[in-house]
Amino acid sequence: MSLLRHDLYIGPIGAYIDPPFPVKKALITHGHADHARAGHDSVLATHEAVGIIKRRYGEDAAKHYQGVAYGEKVQMGEVAATFYPAGHILGSAQILLECKNQRIVVSGDYKRRSDGTTVPFEPIKCDIFVTEATFGLPVFQHPDAHAEISKLLISVKNFPERSHLIAAYSLGKAQRVIKLLRLAGYDAPIYLHGSMINMCAFYQENGVDLGDLRKATGLPKGALKGQIVIAPPSATKEVWARRMDDPVICMASGWMTIKQRAKASGVELPLMISDHADWNELITTIPETGAGEIWVTHGREDALVHWCQTQGLKAAPLHIQGREDEQAEDAA
Amino acid sequence: MKDFALLLESLVLTPARNAKIAHMVQYFKDAPDPDRGYALAVLTGAMSFKNVKSSFLKNVVLEKVDPVLFELSYDYVGDLAETIALIWPDKEEGELPSLSELVLELRDLPQKQLPALVATYLSRATASQRWAIIKLATGNLRVGVSERLAKTALAEFGKKPLDDIEHIWHGLQSPYLDLFAWLEGKGPIPEIHRHKVFHPMMLSNPVDEAKDFAGMNPADYQAEWKWDGIRVQLVLGEGETRIFSRTGEDITHSFPDLADTLKGTGVLDGELLVGADFKPMSFNSLQQRLNRRTVTAKMMGEFPSFVHSYDILFDGDEDVRGLPLSERRKRLEAWVMRYGNTRLDVSGIIPYQSWEELAKIRIQGAEEEGHEGIMLKRKDSAYVAGRPKGPWYKWKRDPRLIDAVLMYAQRGHGKRSSFYSDYTFGLWKGNEIVPIGKAYSGFTDQELVQLDKWVRNNTINRFGPVREVKKELVFEVAFDSAQQSARHKSGVALRFPRINRIRWDKPANEADVLENLNQFFN
Numbered sequence: 001m002s003l004l005r006h007d008l009y010i011g012p013i014g015a016y017i018d019p020p021f022p023v024k025k026a027l028i029t030h031g032h033a034d035h036a037r038a039g040h041d042s043v044l045a046t047h048e049a050v051g052i053i054k055r056r057y058g059e060d061a062a063k064h065y066q067g068v069a070y071g072e073k074v075q076m077g078e079v080a081a082t083f084y085p086a087g088h089i090l091g092s093a094q095i096l097l098e099c100k101n102q103r104i105v106v107s108g109d110y111k112r113r114s115d116g117t118t119v120p121f122e123p124i125k126c127d128i129f130v131t132e133a134t135f136g137l138p139v140f141q142h143p144d145a146h147a148e149i150s151k152l153l154i155s156v157k158n159f160p161e162r163s164h165l166i167a168a169y170s171l172g173k174a175q176r177v178i179k180l181l182r183l184a185g186y187d188a189p190i191y192l193h194g195s196m197i198n199m200c201a202f203y204q205e206n207g208v209d210l211g212d213l214r215k216a217t218g219l220p221k222g223a224l225k226g227q228i229v230i231a232p233p234s235a236t237k238e239v240w241a242r243r244m245d246d247p248v249i250c251m252a253s254g255w256m257t258i259k260q261r262a263k264a265s266g267v268e269l270p271l272m273i274s275d276h277a278d279w280n281e282l283i284t285t286i287p288e289t290g291a292g293e294i295w296v297t298h299g300r301e302d303a304l305v306h307w308c309q310t311q312g313l314k315a316a317p318l319h320i321q322g323r324e325d326e327q328a329e330d331a332a
Numbered sequence: 333m334k335d336f337a338l339l340l341e342s343l344v345l346t347p348a349r350n351a352k353i354a355h356m357v358q359y360f361k362d363a364p365d366p367d368r369g370y371a372l373a374v375l376t377g378a379m380s381f382k383n384v385k386s387s388f389l390k391n392v393v394l395e396k397v398d399p400v401l402f403e404l405s406y407d408y409v410g411d412l413a414e415t416i417a418l419i420w421p422d423k424e425e426g427e428l429p430s431l432s433e434l435v436l437e438l439r440d441l442p443q444k445q446l447p448a449l450v451a452t453y454l455s456r457a458t459a460s461q462r463w464a465i466i467k468l469a470t471g472n473l474r475v476g477v478s479e480r481l482a483k484t485a486l487a488e489f490g491k492k493p494l495d496d497i498e499h500i501w502h503g504l505q506s507p508y509l510d511l512f513a514w515l516e517g518k519g520p521i522p523e524i525h526r527h528k529v530f531h532p533m534m535l536s537n538p539v540d541e542a543k544d545f546a547g548m549n550p551a552d553y554q555a556e557w558k559w560d561g562i563r564v565q566l567v568l569g570e571g572e573t574r575i576f577s578r579t580g581e582d583i584t585h586s587f588p589d590l591a592d593t594l595k596g597t598g599v600l601d602g603e604l605l606v607g608a609d610f611k612p613m614s615f616n617s618l619q620q621r622l623n624r625r626t627v628t629a630k631m632m633g634e635f636p637s638f639v640h641s642y643d644i645l646f647d648g649d650e651d652v653r654g655l656p657l658s659e660r661r662k663r664l665e666a667w668v669m670r671y672g673n674t675r676l677d678v679s680g681i682i683p684y685q686s687w688e689e690l691a692k693i694r695i696q697g698a699e700e701e702g703h704e705g706i707m708l709k710r711k712d713s714a715y716v717a718g719r720p721k722g723p724w725y726k727w728k729r730d731p732r733l734i735d736a737v738l739m740y741a742q743r744g745h746g747k748r749s750s751f752y753s754d755y756t757f758g759l760w761k762g763n764e765i766v767p768i769g770k771a772y773s774g775f776t777d778q779e780l781v782q783l784d785k786w787v788r789n790n791t792i793n794r795f796g797p798v799r800e801v802k803k804e805l806v807f808e809v810a811f812d813s814a815q816q817s818a819r820h821k822s823g824v825a826l827r828f829p830r831i832n833r834i835r836w837d838k839p840a841n842e843a844d845v846l847e848n849l850n851q852f853f854n
């Protein structure tokens with residue numbers, strides 16, 4: 001029996017990694033909806049990821065939870081699983097599976113840049129590396145996130161009569177943007193869409209200082225003039241956004257690299273801030289793991305598989321059910 | 333160049349007209365002469381360059397980037413210029429040229445030197461700047477700024493009436509130093525020579541039968557047939573004869589048979605058609621004469637060109653655009669009588685008493701003569717450039733509808749370049765579907781995103797930029813007319829096809845059969 005199948009089923013222990021359907025035993029890399037869902041019997045994840053799952057889906061999202069710390073080895077029969085930081089969002093992990101002499105690392109989503117809201121990624125030596133490929137094309141070369149924040153702050157200064165409404169995924173991206181703003185010295189209150197408050201509070205409880213956060217609702221007319229407001233991408237197009245004063249629609253996402261995509265989403269000020277590895281990070285990480293075999297999932301598999309093959313590595317795309325629609329996922 | 337790149341990026345990403353204007357006004361304030369003048373020339377399309385081919389830049393990229401990775405990237409991004417800008421593998425230290433420097437280099441340097449020079453600049457630029465340089469150097473700007481919008485920004489920048497700018501526009505030359513001097517109050521309004529230039533045309537709006545007619549008195553309007561040819565402006569006098577298209581393009585060379593016969597001094601507005609004795613042939617016949625490099629005697633014999641004139645802008649040297657239409661009409665009739673041109677007459681006026689009566693005439697005209705519709709013009713209207721709401725209406729005949737099946741999709745251009753937005757659709761002929769036309773419009777941006785996704789998920793074949801899709805999606809296609817055409821595989825050609833509705837609900841086997849088009853033939 002192989003240790004890991006292409007659908008990320010761990011045969012020897014009858015468990016799945018990030019299954020998109022309810023299973024008896026799930027090992028979960030992080031709390032995003034396309035990786036963590038409700039309805040499993042038992043869940044093994046980092047303490048923070050367990051916290052996020054409970055916050056998002058309720059305490060009864062799973063029957064049993066087992067939280068682990070980074071680097072803590074969990075032995076399950078002949079298989080050992082260790083969660084290492086992935087640098088993607090709070091509590092995100094790569095999962096190292098060890099069985100006999102074989103080591104497999106499932107990266108989950110990851111990025112290589114430190115961001116002040118998560119523990120930075122560390123490359124783990126392994127035989128098979130299962131990598132994400134959300135931005136697996138050489139056109140994706142994310143610029144420095146701090147420069148993107150300066151662009152935003154210049155616009156805030158130039159248009160004091162307008163609100164700046166930033167579309168950002170409510171788990172991970174929103175907190176990262178807030179943290180970046182704080183690091184850039186922006187200490188004014190930041191206003192939030194109601195659906196963000198829960199996760200921001202969770203980050204603050206876990207020691208990520210996000211400063212003065214306020215609810216964007218129930219304010220007198222004109223109160224949001226010149227202010228920064230953060231909302232999930234769906235809300236920016238809804239009635240909700242009408243409370244803003246002629247808002248400059250911004251979006252924080254790696255997809256913003258492509259102008260026509262930004263334009264199609266109605267974004268006036270694109271912020272190329274991504275929580276995923278860009279092309280250069282993907283192709284530096286792969287050799288760092290020392291793996292001779294690469295499985296590619298989550299996004300633009302073809303290009304990365306091709307690149308691996310030109311490097312003499314064995315590589316295969318995984319087309320995992322429920323993951324095809326990554327592009328619509330705002331978490332990028 | 334850096335400021336101009338920022339301007340282009342803002343313009344591309346700003347959907348709102350007013351915000352686009354604000355960005356341009358700010359640029360005109362900040363940028364020095366002659367940069368802003370060249371920017372204006374580039375934005376309005378008065379200057380464009382084609383001496384650098386994107387294929388050259390692509391080859392530079394391919395020296396360092398794996399071709400498979402390049403193709404996958406291009407397929408994803410959709411726009412070649414943007415793909416090259418994002419993937420550009422070289423970096424070097426160095427200054428970027430100013431916009432004027434770059435524009436003059438693109439215009440004046442020997443063509444052989446340009447690609448290498450542009451490649452050097454690309455290596456010094458950021459991804460966004462590279463995108464702007466490539467757009468500029470390959471003559472492929474498309475940032476959603478019309479000439480009209482740029483002029484509106486100029487008017488706002490200089491606090492001058494837009495009409496004043498329109499009046500002199502076609503006599504101005506880049507880099508527009510005299511224009512900017514006037515706009516900034518540092519010089520007089522630039523003088524232009526009226527006989528050599530195109531004067532912007534007056535255009536109409538579609539009439540909304542339900543809303544507009546209630547407030548319109550039939551006695552106030554002059555009705556004319558809307559001829560199915562091409563709208564032209566004749567600029568005549570001082571030994572010059574020029575035929576301009578609606579956009580101001582000089583098309584005199586395509587119609588020497590007409591141009592050689594025209595006598596008189598003045599500027600006239602009319603419809604160019606083909607046919608003998610002022611009897612128009614179909615638009616298809618006219619098309620034989622358009623966009624040809626050489627005009628053969630045979631073509632001119634088979635499809636002789638003539639003009640039905642609608643209006644007069646200059647009677648001799650006198651600018652009559654400010655007169656009411658009723659007065660201009662008298663001037664026009666007298667002018668045409670005076671010179672007795674053999675291929676120029678006056679488009680007739682349709683007598684009518686009420687809207688109901690005119691509606692009957694309109695339907696009859698469409699059915700019996702194949703007329704496109706009727707023009708309604710206020711008798712007291714001045715001739716104003718652009719598309720003012722109110723004085724002129726077009727009352728087109730109702731579109732025809734047919735349910736067709738999507739067959740192929742191709743990526744669009746400009747803001748749609750990363751979407752599959754050009755659709756080929758077909759109708760049933762026995763057990764197969766035969767293509768009958770292509771449509772690029774009629775859907776919202778949101779629908780475009782859905783369609784793009786549908787295309788990507790239902791592709792069964794790829795031929796270069798074209799995807800063949802499962803024959804499962806039905807479009808309700810609207811079109812103005814259908815004609816038999818030997819050039820099309822299906823034997824029919826549609827005019828102005830557009831997607832009226834996407835019938836997500838309708839199974840493909842319920843789409844129309846080809847014979848259903850027969851009823852629409854003229």
Ligand SMILES: [Zn+2]
Pocket residue numbers: 030032035088109331
């Ligand atoms: Zn994620």
